[in-house]
Amino acid sequence: xxxGGEIGYRLLSKVISSRLPNGQPVFKSTLPSxxxxxxxxxxxxxxxxxxxxxxxxVQGRRVVDFGCGKGFQAVALAELxxxxxxxxxxxxxxxxxxxxxxxxxxxxxxxxxxDGVADREDVKSLREMVxxxxxxxxxEHIVETGSILEEMWRLLAPGGEVYVxxxxxxWHPRGVHMGYLKPIPWTHLIFSExxxxxxxxxxRMDGKxxxxxxxxxxxxxGKFRQFLAESPFHVAAFEAIPIHxxxxxxxxxxxxxxxTSVVRCRLIKPREQIDE
Ligand SMILES: C[S@@+](CC[C@H](N)C(=O)[O-])C[C@H]1O[C@@H](n2cnc3c(N)ncnc32)[C@H](O)[C@@H]1O
Numbered sequence: 001x002x003x004g005g006e007i008g009y010r011l012l013s014k015v016i017s018s019r020l021p022n023g024q025p026v027f028k029s030t031l032p033s034x035x036x037x038x039x040x041x042x043x044x045x046x047x048x049x050x051x052x053x054x055x056x057x058v059q060g061r062r063v064v065d066f067g068c069g070k071g072f073q074a075v076a077l078a079e080l081x082x083x084x085x086x087x088x089x090x091x092x093x094x095x096x097x098x099x100x101x102x103x104x105x106x107x108x109x110x111x112x113x114x115d116g117v118a119d120r121e122d123v124k125s126l127r128e129m130v131x132x133x134x135x136x137x138x139x140e141h142i143v144e145t146g147s148i149l150e151e152m153w154r155l156l157a158p159g160g161e162v163y164v165x166x167x168x169x170x171w172h173p174r175g176v177h178m179g180y181l182k183p184i185p186w187t188h189l190i191f192s193e194x195x196x197x198x199x200x201x202x203x204r205m206d207g208k209x210x211x212x213x214x215x216x217x218x219x220x221x222g223k224f225r226q227f228l229a230e231s232p233f234h235v236a237a238f239e240a241i242p243i244h245x246x247x248x249x250x251x252x253x254x255x256x257x258x259x260t261s262v263v264r265c266r267l268i269k270p271r272e273q274i275d276e
Pocket of ligand 1: 088142
């Protein structure tokens with residue numbers, strides 16, 4: 001049972017506005033004004049997320065960045081030795097920015113950015129042409145999880161691999177991904193979707209009333225495991241990484257997921273289908 005209705009909305013609205021400086025959240029600009037890629041080109045970022053071997057693995061390979069956003073990592077990977085990187089996203093503004101980044105860094109010839117909806121045919125033409133797919137912080141935003149896993153399967157050449165990193169997962173204290181709700185950890189588990197989205201609308205004013213309308217997939221570790229179990233992929237590695245200093249809490253059955261931060265896994269499309 002969650003707090004909802006008029007009472008839930010009013011209570012949440014009051015608590016949150018009283019905790020915000022000047023009663024208003026400060027939103028980060030969604031589009032950076034400079035082409036400063038220093039942080040994003042950091043090789044350690046890839047190694048930290050996908051292991052030391054990842055950068056070796058992508059040398060001279062055809063790579064897809066699924067949910068590439070502004071393309072920082074895709075551009076970085078083209079610079080770091082991938083033969084070709086295709087970034088796929090559904091946010092046109094971010095894709096435009098990604099193209100400018102690639103041009104500014106002189107890797108437009110090795111780096112292409114496609115709209116998963118508008119450029120559907122171009123995406124389809126990559127069928128079985130991709131060696132490695134990676135996806136960073138996207139599965140908690142990808143509402144069509146099952147069909148995107150199918151898409152990844154279609155794009156990969158036999159033997160190809162998917163590297164996944166996403167979080168915070170839904171049951172994380174800040175799994176709802178709204179910075180201004182920070183004062184109350186697990187807000188989304190205490191208050192109803194309707195109350196939270198009404199409070200959100202006070203600040204965002206875009207009339208959106210469902211998590212799915214703002215690309216929140218409510219992805220828990222358990223749900224993601226289930227999607228993988230239903231997919232044809234071989235799960236070569238799977239790790240639910242605890243919140244810092246909460247390792248012991250994350251190990252407790254049933255409640256451990258409340259103290260889990262991100263999911264990291266590696267999926268393989270086997271070279272041959274084995275008939276059972
Ligand atoms: C938090 S951003 C992460 C961007 C980038 N990977 C990074 O780490 O900076 C999540 C991205 O997933 C994208 N996304 C959501 N649903 C998608 C879908 N169905 N297909 C492709 N991208 C999607 C969003 O547009 C957004 O750019």
